[in-house]
Amino acid sequence: MTQATSSPIRTVIVGVGNCASSLIQGVSYCRALGDDAVGVSFPDLAGYTPADVELVAGFDVDSRKVGKTLAEAAFAAPNCTEQFHTDLADQTAPVLRGPDLDGVAAHMLANPEDRSFRLSAEEAMSKDEIVSKLKELEAEIMIIFLPVGSQKAVEFYVECALEAGVAVVNGIPVFIASHPVWADKFRTAGIPILGDDFKAQMGATVLHRTLANLAEMRGVEIDRTYQLNVGGNTDFLNMSENARLANKRESKTEAVQSAMEERLHENDIRIGPSDYVPWLNDRKVAYVRLEGRLFGGARTNIEVRLDVEDSPNAAAEALVAIRLARIARDRGLAGPITEASAFLFKHPPEQIEDTDAHDVVLKFVNEGS
Numbered sequence: 001m002t003q004a005t006s007s008p009i010r011t012v013i014v015g016v017g018n019c020a021s022s023l024i025q026g027v028s029y030c031r032a033l034g035d036d037a038v039g040v041s042f043p044d045l046a047g048y049t050p051a052d053v054e055l056v057a058g059f060d061v062d063s064r065k066v067g068k069t070l071a072e073a074a075f076a077a078p079n080c081t082e083q084f085h086t087d088l089a090d091q092t093a094p095v096l097r098g099p100d101l102d103g104v105a106a107h108m109l110a111n112p113e114d115r116s117f118r119l120s121a122e123e124a125m126s127k128d129e130i131v132s133k134l135k136e137l138e139a140e141i142m143i144i145f146l147p148v149g150s151q152k153a154v155e156f157y158v159e160c161a162l163e164a165g166v167a168v169v170n171g172i173p174v175f176i177a178s179h180p181v182w183a184d185k186f187r188t189a190g191i192p193i194l195g196d197d198f199k200a201q202m203g204a205t206v207l208h209r210t211l212a213n214l215a216e217m218r219g220v221e222i223d224r225t226y227q228l229n230v231g232g233n234t235d236f237l238n239m240s241e242n243a244r245l246a247n248k249r250e251s252k253t254e255a256v257q258s259a260m261e262e263r264l265h266e267n268d269i270r271i272g273p274s275d276y277v278p279w280l281n282d283r284k285v286a287y288v289r290l291e292g293r294l295f296g297g298a299r300t301n302i303e304v305r306l307d308v309e310d311s312p313n314a315a316a317e318a319l320v321a322i323r324l325a326r327i328a329r330d331r332g333l334a335g336p337i338t339e340a341s342a343f344l345f346k347h348p349p350e351q352i353e354d355t356d357a358h359d360v361v362l363k364f365v366n367e368g369s
Helices: 018-036 070-074 127-136 151-164 180-189 204-217 234-238 246-257 310-330 354-367
Strands: 009-014 053-060 095-097 141-144 167-170 192-194 221-231 269-276 283-293 299-309
Touching (some): 009 310, 018 310, 141 151, 141 310, 151 167, 180 192, 192 310, 204 221, 204 299, 204 354, 221 234, 221 246, 234 269, 299 310
Parallel strands (some): 009 141, 141 167, 167 192
Antiparallel strands (some): 283 299
């Protein structure tokens, strides 16, 4: 990796769960190993490396994390992701008490012995207090890792970011970068936003899109498809309440539909989280099936099983998005950064085929060189 010549990227994490744990570990891991770090996406972006990300605060609601450092919170229950780098001595930033809003579903408080939340007794910070804290910290980027279905909570933190002049990376399926009203707010404020809803580094959505693109390229007619996902982390427990899943299903389904030559009827495509299996911990197992027709109508079926550690899979792309958001800030860009979003997110402002989107990211980065 090339050593960055610019200042550290001062970043705040909203939601210190499993994805945040992997991000915290990942920053320290890249600092410790440098060029020997494994699996780094885009090691150098306009001089910025993953080691240049400086995590300056986190916001959470759980008593096992609030008041702790990011180093302590990264491995605190109910987090259960793989601990791939345990020396987090450099992660001393505090975890602050944010508001509950709809970031905490009722069923997530039901059983204190499982992966449910334990709400901190500390008083939640107000909007004005959070805005003031963001300014005090000189935060540049806010990355959102709240639970799926946290519409009000995401909008609350986005408003804080807008008032504080902080760019946003929206990692979850609450539509902000891809929503025209929010997009206009960011343009008016002169602040960039990237989103929405991360594609994992090598996840089910990327795999599914790749198979759909391959079928199209080879002239295969896809008639129906599904993608069923099971996992054991807090996110899957949260998503066991079906009412919190609407945007998640839309995000994942649209990501695959956009890769099809012709859109499938809604009865012929089913994509999304399917069940919570506690003993899987942070592993996600995805089952992808496509049924179609070859030349002359001859049948073909493709069935794939993908087994991944879920949160490092997202953190790899988070480290890319944070750096791209900083590049956008450096250039004075505002609103949704389409060129930086299509490759990284399931529901970007504009869908672009993955191979093309990869080239678009590189072009975006190199434009300012």
